Amino acid sequence: DIQMTQSPSSLSASVGDRVTITCRASQGISNYLAWFQQKPGKAPKSLIYGASSLLSGVPSKFSGSGSGTEFTLTISNLQPEDFATYYCQQYSTYPFTFGPGTKVEIK
């Protein structure tokens, strides 16, 4: 299985901040990477596919980049509704695997 890691595991930030989360794959996955946002008690919400393409309706404050084994998710101008846990997931090779998550908390 392809192992996905994320860093940091958690971060504290203030409203208005810009934050970056890193996701690494144990082997090259081209750009077959997705990002999800999850709030407590809710299903994940899909944000990005293809490492950098936003799903319809996702605000442009979210951006993704990377290819191969290293990827980033950047969230600009953090707002209260952005505080959540973010997961990356590879869909290059099954079994499709998720990262352990990065919790974005309010400072």
Next chain:
Amino acid sequence: QIQLQQSGPGLVKPSQTLSLTCAISGDTFSTISFTWNWIRQSPSRGLEWLGRTHYTSEWLNDYAFSVKGRISINVDTSKSQFSLQLNSVTPEDTAVYFCARARVVGATRFQYYYSMDVWGKGTTVTVSS
């Protein structure tokens, strides 16, 4: 607007079979454009993809190695729904189970690539006697 409606029991006894259903409304079910997935989430295992079903000229399934031999995903096209069966459950199968649609986002000569875009709300399943 597509919706995925999950149903099934929230409590299953050890060694028995976990059965969940995901009903699709507002979208085409039997199309090469989508795959239909089951994912679970627990504190110990995080988010874990379990398997998928997808239609080419017939319905095909792919399963995670971690549950292969215990899992079955079935389709009822007349009801636009797909189901998960997980046999011989143990307390380690306690989790929140999600169904999700994945849509085609890329292709090569050899395969299509699908990324999840719509999720069901989740069903908490506890395995306990």
